[in-house]
Amino acid sequence: MPATLGGVPAPSAPRSTRGEQTRSHILATALRLFRDEGYDAATMRAVAAEAGVSVGNAYYYFESKDHLIQAYYEEIGKAHRELALARLTGVRDLAERLRVALDSHLEVIEPYHAFAGSFFRVAADPRSPLSPFSAESAPAREEAIRFFATVVDGSSTRIPAALRAELPRLLWLLHMGVVLYWVHDRSPGARRTAELVERGVPLVVKLIGLARLPGVRGALDDAIALIRSLMPPEPPIAPEAVRAPSRLLR
Amino acid sequence: MPATLGGVPAPSAPRSTRGEQTRSHILATALRLFRDEGYDAATMRAVAAEAGVSVGNAYYYFESKDHLIQAYYEEIGKAHRELALARLTGVRDLAERLRVALDSHLEVIEPYHAFAGSFFRVAADPRSPLSPFSAESAPAREEAIRFFATVVDGSSTRIPAALRAELPRLLWLLHMGVVLYWVHDRSPGARRTAELVERGVPLVVKLIGLARLPGVRGALDDAIALIRSLMPPEPPIAPEAVRAPSRLLR
């Protein structure tokens, strides 16, 4: 399979053969069913039937049901960045920029809240390629981190140099934490998560400012050294690791 | 079912009827198979066969396969506390006490590292009663938080009053974070997680000390207020919520 990667066509090859059309059709059907019926109710049989293809054909294009979620993530990520970047023009205050970034995300994922648990269960599996920490997720993860880099870079708020380099990754982690909270948030309209962002963001920015204090500086340097050591920016991804069968082990 | 709760007998009723013996036997067999073969390979059919009972009988005592994991958690928690408390006698330095607490846990869960992903996938589901944040997990969670309270209380290190009340819960959260890292840690012997504890604990204790700084104090108070508001110590658990069917929804 030269141009495909775990069933996903290389981004640079948008040829619209018949196969590509079938693939897109199955995917669109699956995403619609996910949203309308939930992940569990949208069985592969249902997806295939609704798309007018056989189960085997669906598996021909998507290695597993989980791989259909990958497309969902990509769609979410793209929609989030587009919405947030549009709203960020002209905004220079770091707290405000961060608030816009996180709030936009909550807005984009809101329709999926009822079924977030199903998606999350899959994503939380460390063996799943869908885990946000997996090697297969590296491209999406790095794109998200780059997004937070632009959130930081576009701000006029002064940031201690030692922190600046690591801040995008830390904010992405914070973002993951907000999502974790959101997934568990059963309050109507997920208003507690909204409150977490509203009150948490100024706090985070205040903490960033505190990094300048003489006493704090040493601890910060230690923390950054620790993060650098335990979260290597580019884990040694052998090329074959990306091409390896991404199906769940066992 | 008066004395049982989701198939688990009330802790205060250790009567050793024949049923209890069967139950323990099934459980012990399941845990052994989990450890030796992994969660996925240890099918319900295999557990029942190995225990010499019928599948129906296994389901008579355990509502679902996931519920077998609940017993695993309880066993882990108990072993951890026993090991850690024994090692903590005479230790007064907070950093050292915290290090012992976290290292002991890593030691206890080590045999399960290969299959941690399977367990974790189940526990990560917010709808699962096995989630560490679920209402059903409240007793185990509170016991764990009480454990961290003794870790804090037994130390001679001075802790800012504002922080002291929330510290056990925060340390439990930190603990959850360590486990999250451990589950994803593929380094031999999970040595990166060990490094995280070794270098992270002094850092955390240093940060606790920094809470005294005048500039930090305000941010800390904000943070604690936020935590109190968004992580209510006792979420309104209606009694029926505990008795409600704990099977996964749908």
Added chain:
DNA sequence: GTCTATAACACGATAGAC
């Protein structure tokens, strides 16, 4: 109340024919 035996269901996933 405890337990067996067996069949059946729907699911994710696969094999192999066309």
Added chain:
DNA sequence: GTCTATCGTGTTATAGAC
């Protein structure tokens, strides 16, 4: 590329035996 048939799984149901 696409299909039908089939597998193994968690789980449930039935119908009873001690």
